[in-house]
Amino acid sequence: MNGLFFLCGLVAVAFVVFITVYLVISGLPAIREIGLTDFLFGTQWASTAKENPQFGILPFILTSVYGTAGAILIGVPIGFLTAVFLSKLANPKAAAVIRTAVDLLAGIPSVVYGLIGMTVLVPAIRVAFDLASGATLLAAMVVLAVMILPSIISVSATALNAVPKEYEEASLALGATEIETYFRVSAPAASSGIAAAVVLGIGRAIGEAMAIMMVAGNVANMPGLFKSVRFLTTAIASEMSYSSVGSLQRNALFSIALVLFLFIMLINILLNTLLKKNKK
Template sequence: MSGIFTVCGCLSVVAVVLITVYMVALGAPGIGKIGVGEFLFGTEWFPTATTKDPSFGILPMILSSILATGGAVLIGVPIGLFTAIYLAEFARGKTASVLRAMVSLLAGIPSVVYGLVGMIVVVPAVAKVFGLPSGSSLFSAILVLAVMILPTIVSISENALRAVPKEYREASLAMGTTRVRTIFKVVLPAAKSGVAAGVVLGIGRAVGETMAVIMVAGNAVNMPALFQSVRLLTTGIAMEMGYADALHREALFGIGLVLFVFIMAINIVLNRIIKSDSKEERR
């Protein structure tokens, strides 16, 4: 069994390495031809322009992706974490079973269904509430993504909280601390790594989501504004890969490489923060 586990672990590492090599091999040439500065910091995206030179600036898509992910995390993480705390510490019996079933159902809903609900419900509601001609905007994308990351955050955070030994709670309560203070000062810090893993996976879901965002964001390559149509990195690839060729196709692979680096950077930063916090606690 030790050998089997070792092989499985090595296969995971090999898969990551192969994906990295593949993305660099296909994405780097296009970025090199366009120019790193023009590609990353250019504000115009006209890859098929005929009346002027094509433009391959993806800064609007980068900023839109960052803001959409950040907004979804800002809304989804507190709701997901509080839901996980309720399920792990307070919910009992049939109430807990029903809520867990609903969370599991949210996790199983296809992305296109989220997009349809967003297009039919969220987009018109945003237009009506804020008096906009169209509700297809960055704000609508944030709302849809916030709901989509909830199942991941809730399920992983709940498992992490339930894994904290009962002795931690009992010791804290025995010292006269209230139950709520015990949860936030003892249980939650003890489950910090598991909760952080849920947040990282939720961020990955938000960054990599395509279908739902296509249906609610408007998909115009604009510098991001909360109530303006935007295009994210993932939607840019999905919408244009079918007809792209030559340098245009290479530029889309370059967007994929930027997206891959973005997700890797998020994982590395969060893991380092968790490890540094763990070292400080040991000291």
């Protein structure tokens, strides 16, 4: 059994190594041809232009960063407070109903989120802010915030439930209120699990494509809250189907995938480093 478990672990590592090597081999040729500076910091993307095509992905990078940050700012507080309610405050019947709703949110396909956002949220933003189109970065942030809620709620609630009861009893015995105990004792004790929930939320937000393509407008603009934008993921999904094999356009799309992959790895490394420091 030890050998079997070790083999399963090696398979997981092998997949990561294979994906990394494949993206490096496929993504580097376009970066060499375009130039690293022009590729990462160029502000124009016109991959299908017959004369002087442009392959600058800075708008995509900034849009992904802003969109993910906005979704985290909206989703994490709501998800964390919901987890505290489920774990510490809700009666069993209410908790069962809310957990069922959270499980349903986790099971809804991303295209359904995009469809609802396109038919409900986008028109609402257009009317509320008197815009020509409601397909904006704001709509993408809201949709992403809703999509990451199940991960944040489930993992955070599990972490809070794992806090030893003795911690809370000791806090109450020293005169703290229940709310003070939950936020000043239970939450810090479960900080590693809550941080893991945030990591999962970031991974879900930055890797989403279909729903964002439907609500963000899919236009290669520099990011603005009320502008139609394109994310790194949607740039790949929207052009891969008609890019010819071996062309600079397709190679540039693989380069975008490489940048996205490295970006996610960097985020995970930074967050894991912060978690280790907090544990120490």
